[in-house]
């Protein structure tokens with residue numbers, strides 16, 4: 001990669017190296033990798049077929065079913081209905097186009113944003129798209145990754161490019177260290193609480209600072225994953241030794257001389273000293289407490305020990321009405337405490353928090369304890385078959401099962417409830433996923449977003465607890 005004369009951000013380096021041309025104020029960007037799942041791809045395949053247009057570069061595609069897949073017994077197949085239609089359609093499209101494809105029976109199947117990095121399909125320096133908003137996840141590996149709409153899925157399949165305006169850049173620096181019991185998920189929720197759901201709209205974020213450097217690649221993925229909930233177009237973390245160590249040896253990573261060449265290039269994937277960003281935000285990491293959302297958007301969040309806010313104390317009438325509606329939906333009283341709530345469901349999973357590190361963190365809390373008798377269902381849904389295998393090698397499945405959790409097969413599951421794993425009306429769920437919108441996990445279901453450790457503790461206590469008060473291993 002060549003360096004220009006003025007210092008460039010990491011984003012700008014990736015943008016410049018993929019720019020094909022400009023037209024009507026839009027830039028045409030070359031796309032290296034295209035992830036495909038069953039929900040946002042059927043129309044695209046159909047439109048190409050109707051137009052008799054071939055795929056531009058089928059090697060750039062990895063297809064995997066995730067949203068609709070059953071997480072219980074798969075040997076009996078998928079019941080008739082929309083889910084089955086979408087899964088069968090993906091299967092037909094993948095097979096007829098000769099795509100790299102991990103069907104339900106393949107141990108590599110899982111949530112698209114877990115599978116891409118795990119396989120080394122996502123690599124530093126690339127452009128990565130998927131018809132899915134949480135594609136921002138992949139930026140943790142120092143690539144430019146963003147979600148696209150269904151018509152763009154078709155456009156990428158046909159041309160290997162997208163047209164888009166030049167995004168703005170935002171640097172979010174987490175200075176210092178996070179405390180014990182605080183994770184990347186809490187950093188993400190804290191950040192969203194600070195800037196709001198459109199605080200990063202139109203921007204590509206670069207996360208940096210000591211607390212980000214200290215995160216594992218899995219933690220960085222959690223952080224980048226949730227950046228979309230602040231409205232960001234994409235998010236990224238610069239390449240360092242951890243990035244390279246993570247990629248090394250992955251099935252689709254380069255090998256031999258190509259590996260050495262790649263590493264030399266990847267080491268350039270940092271923002272140059274003195275590069276300027278359109279906006280900058282500094283967060284002191286040590287002020288972040290374990291977070292819990294109490295409302296119906298991810299920015300309605302606070303520390304677990306905080307009291308529920310009072311709409312009467314909010315001056316802006318729109319904000320006051322939003323707050324009142326959220327509290328009514330969530331069945332919460334102003335000034336009440338999260339610790340007084342009873343949790344009916346616990347969901348440990350989703351593309352935010354279903355990687356091996358997340359399961360390890362949750363299992364540490366669960367080990368030797370029992371799920372509270374009034375928790376109706378506590379699910380652990382690993383992000384991929386390979387995560388599940390690794391967890392089983394470490395005995396984590398047994399830790400969860402012995403405590404009363406259900407150990408499920410990989411998929412999106414209760415994150416959005418498309419496969420039947422749902423939260424019932426009026427029921428409350430401590431969930432490691434990323435969205436708490438009305439009805440997200442089931443009609444009139446109530447979602448509280450938390451970290452894997454917080455979800456694990458909520459399962460045991462039957463309510464929300466501050467992990468730092470006697471829950472952490474000594």
Ligand SMILES: CC(C)[C@H](C(=O)O)[C@@H](O)C(=O)O
Nearest residue numbers: 039040067131132133134416
């Ligand atoms: C179904 C899919 C298009 C959607 C998304 O874009 O994010 C889903 O993954 C979600 O999390 O709501």
Ligand code: SF4
Nearest residue numbers: 134350351412415416
């Ligand atoms: S796990 Fe949830 S957020 Fe992630 S892709 Fe699936 S439905 Fe979307």
